[in-house]
Amino acid sequence: MDKATALHLYRVMRTIRRFEQRSTTLFGENKIWGTIHSYAGEEAIAAGVCEHLRDDDWITSTHRGHGHCIAKRAELGKMFAELLGRETGYCRGRGGSMHIADTSKGNLGANGIVGGGIPIATGAALTAKQLGTDQVAVSFFGDGAANQGTFHESLNIAAIWKLPVIYVCENNQYAESFPAKKAFAIEDIAIRAEGYGMPGVRVDGRDVAAVYAAAGEAVARARNGDGPTLLVCESYRHEGHYYGDPRKYQSKEEIEGWKTSFDPLVDARAWIVREKLGTESELDAVDREIDDEMERAVAWAEAGPPASPLRPEEIYASN
C-alpha cells in the first residue's frame, strides 16, 4: 500500500472516532435529541471498504451509520447539524442520526430498520447493471441483519442476477443485546455465501489493511461484472448499543478486556509506523488537524438555523 492511501485510511478512521466522541459530548450536553449509536471500534471497516468507492458508487448504511457516512466523504458540519436538528443538516432536521443520507456522494442513507438497506443496495446495483455503468453498491449491515429475511432474499437475487454489490456484514458481536454466539449456530457467517452461490470472505475487521485488501477484491469483482460478494468483518463495538445503554448483557471484564485488546486505531498507527508508511509525528499532525476540523464543524453546525417548519407537500416529489 502506498503512503497516501495508508494515511488517508488512518485519517478517515480517526475522524470517525473523533466524531463519535464529539457527538457523545453533545448528547451529554442535551443538545442531541433522540438517540445515537456509536461506531467506535468498527472504524477500519467503513474506512477500508469506502477507500475503494467513487462518489458515484452507492452505499446503504445502518442505524450505526456515522462511520459509513464519513468514510463516504460526507461533510462533518452537515452531519453535526443534522444531529442538532438544524436546517443546515443533511436531512434538514427531518431525519436525525438514524437517517442521515448524502445522495450527492452516493450514500442512500442510514436506516433505522435492521436489514432495511440490504435490498435497497441490491436495487442500486440493479440500476448500475441495467444502465450498463461500472458503478457498484455496498450494503453495510450488522450481524443482527444477517438473520433478517432481507439478507436471504437479497443475496439470492443478487447472485442469480450477478449484480455488482458487496454485502459487508459488520459482526460487532451483538445484535442490540443478543450475542452473536447465541444468535448463530455457525461460527463463521461468511459460509452462508456458499448457499447463495457467491464468494464469502471473512476478515479481521480490526485490521484496516486486511479489510482494504478484501474489499478491493470484492469491489473489483463487482465492477468487472463478476457479481456479488459477502464480506464478513469481525469486529467489536466499544460502546453500548445506544448512548446510555446500561449494557446489562455484558460483564465489566468483557467490556474492558475488548476495549484494551481491540482498537483498530491503535493497530492502524502501529502498522503505519511499522511499515514506514508514516511517522508518529505525521500521525499526530493528522490528529490535530482532525481535532481542529471537528471543532470548526461543531461551531458551524451550532450556528445553523433550526429546522424549518414542515410543509405538507414536502413528503412528495410530485405534488
Added chain:
Amino acid sequence: MPQIRTAPLPSSGAGEDASASREMFYAEALNDALRIEMQRDPKVIVLGEDIAEHGGAFQVTAGLLAEFGPTRIRQTPISEIGLVGTAVGAALTGLRPVAELMYIDFSGLAMDQIVNQAAQNRFMFGGQARVPLVVRTQGGSGRGNAAQHSKSLEAWFTHVAGLKVVMPATPADAKGLLAAAIRDDDPVMFIEHKLLYRTKGQVPAGEHLVPLGRADVKRAGTDVTIVTWSREVLFSLEAAAKLAEEGIEAEVVDVRSLVPLDKDAILASVRKTRRVLVVHEAIKRGGYGGEIAALIAEEAFDDLDAPPRRLAGVETPIPYAQPLELGVVPQVADIVEAARNLVNG
C-alpha cells in the same frame, strides 16, 4: 389539484391514432400502459413473480417478455420483500420500476420496504431522494380464493404518509392511471381487483394519462351521491340504474385515487345531492370510507339532509364457500337498498 410531472421524453405513438379507442379488457389496458411506458422510457422495468413466460398471474404482463426481454421484465424468486426492496433501491438510483405483488394479501411480507423505506425516504432525507416506484397489486374477493387471497387492504396504505394509493375501476382508468403512476416521482400503490381483469370497456389508443388525485363522476344524479372505488363502482352503477327505475337519481363518484383524494369533487357532489353513501368492499371498521364520511361531516355538514352512511364489507376474513363469500361484501341489491333508505329517510 395535483399535476402529473411529465418527463421530457418522446411520445412513443406506437403507430396508433391517439384519437382512436378500442374495446379492451381491464388486464389488456394495463398491459397496454406498461408496453407504452416501457417503449417510451428505457428506465421503466418490471419486477415480479411469474411475470415472464407465464405473463403474470392475471396476464397483465403477457407478451412483454418477448418485446422487452428478461432484463426489463425481471422475473424474481418468490421473495416479496426482496423484490420490492430491490425496486425501491432501483427507484432511488434512477430507474422507474414497477414491482408486482401478486396478491395484496402478500404485501405484509414486503411491508417494511413499502412503509419504512419507499414512503419515507424522501421526507427522512430532507428532500434529497425521490422514489418513482409503482407497486402493482390486486385485491378483492369473489373468486373463491378464501381468506389469504381475497382481502381489500387499501386502508393500510392510505394510512402511511408518503404513499399514493390508486384503485381504478374501468379499463380506460386502469390504463391512464397506470401510465400516470409510472411517470409520477413518488411511490404509488396501484391496487387492481381480481374480478375486474376480465371486464371490458373503451380505452383510448396510444398514450393516455389520467392524473392521480382526480375523481370521476361516472354517473350524474340529483338525489344521492354514492362515493366508491374499484369493483364497487361497477356495482354502484348497476344499482344506480335500478334506482332510476324507482325514480331515484344517484350520482356515482369514482374516487379512482384514494391518496391524493379529490376532496373538491366529493364535496361538490354531496353539496348538490345533500345525501351520501360511501361504498367499499373492504371491512367497514377502519376502512377508508370512514375517512371520507368524516371529511364530509367536517366540511359539508350543513349541506346534508341526512348523516353520511357507509356500506362496506362485513368484519370477517373472506370465507370460501360461494354463498358465504357473496354475503360479506356489498352487492348491487345492498347498494340499492341502502341508497333507497337514505333517500326515503
